[in-house]
Amino acid sequence: MNPYDVLPLAMLGGLLGLDVVSFPQAMLSRPLVAATLAAGLLGDPGAGLLIGATLELIALETLPFGASRYPEWGSAAVVGGAVFVHDAAHPAGMMALAMVAALATAMLSGWSMVKLRQLNAHWAARHRSGLDAGARGTVIGLQLRGMTADFVRGAVLTAVAFAVLAPVAHAAATVWTFDVRVSRGVAVAAAASVALAAAWKILHTVPAARWLFAGGLLAGSLAVVLR
């Protein structure tokens, strides 16, 4: 484990974790982007795009409505992308293992966001008198404190998750017994299942959606067959 790999990944995880909710919510934290950037930091953006697209299929399910609880994909996808390219040989099970690493991080990151929101409430309660007095410094200070805490949360989570999960994934990959076809097939099946269910969840109340989806499916499938 090279500290010169962990630090930039932690910074990236912090920035992209911040993008999920706090600033600027420009979807830099989506897995398609985050995993590609993380793998790019380690020298293989193409591989990062592959794992990023796979995780993006799963992330289609996440609808980040207000107070609902959902995975924080920014730091999770950074960990997934970095784990996937950490071993340059891309052994057979690496996609499945990288997905496990990303999804496990996503579970922890979602929990950490809930804790951060509770901390924000605690800080706001402590500064109630300043808020009631309309103190400019209090309002701005709370906002900046929340954003700083969100960045630190994402950075620490990314660093710890990568430091723990990258060696575990590497060790598992060395004793992996399924061949690459089965391993890739299972990984893709898992992601595509969630994506298909997500499409139903988002679209089943939209008029004419099923016909448009079917038409698109025909066009997309033909494009795959003809390529």
Add this chain to the structure above:
Amino acid sequence: MRVRAQVLLRLLAIQGAWNYETLLGNGIGFCIEPALSLLPGGVHTPRFKEALARQSRYFNAHPYLAGVAVGALARAEIDGEAPERIERFRTALCGPLGSVGDRLVWAGWLPFCSLIGLVVFGLGGGPVAVLAIFLGLYNAGHLALRAWGLQIGWTHGLRVATALAHPLLRRGPQAIGRATALAAGIALPLAFGRVIGPGRYLLGGVVLAVVAGALLVIRLEGRLEGWRLALLALLAFALISVAR
């Protein structure tokens, strides 16, 4: 112009202190503060402080449409509207700006752009092309919505409710939903085809597994999210692979 730019920039950070008690409240105060500095006497007057205190209380809205509230409330404060009227307006604005934004953006524009990104990926696009198209398309809509919201809020003030009948907000979610359905149909096989790589030799089995898995996720909706199910399945697969 400078104040508008400051407010627009701060809108990008409106959720920085989001919490389960006041939700977006502090964020509204944070964003509206540069506009309130235009009040007579500036930031050290009782009028400024009362306005800022009022605007930093509980509020709920979609972050991209919160600019409607920020613009309208800033206009109301600067026009000297009665505090009780501003409070009632604030309360009335909460619900619509949340639900419309969720349908338009989180359940509409975001999955649509994500699927377009996956189409480009599935057609063989490299990292630069995929990221540029996804981020460019998404943020063109994102930033336009924030800027538009602030503009109509400031222009209409307490009468902004009539502006919320804009066709974009009324018909946009359904139109984007239809486009998303088409994009999903095209994107899923294309992305699937590129990611599966060597696994395409087992295509038949994988397709069956996908359909069965999707039905299971739909069946379990509300009890277990799909991503958790995927984690459990992949973890089990990994343990079997390592242990056998």
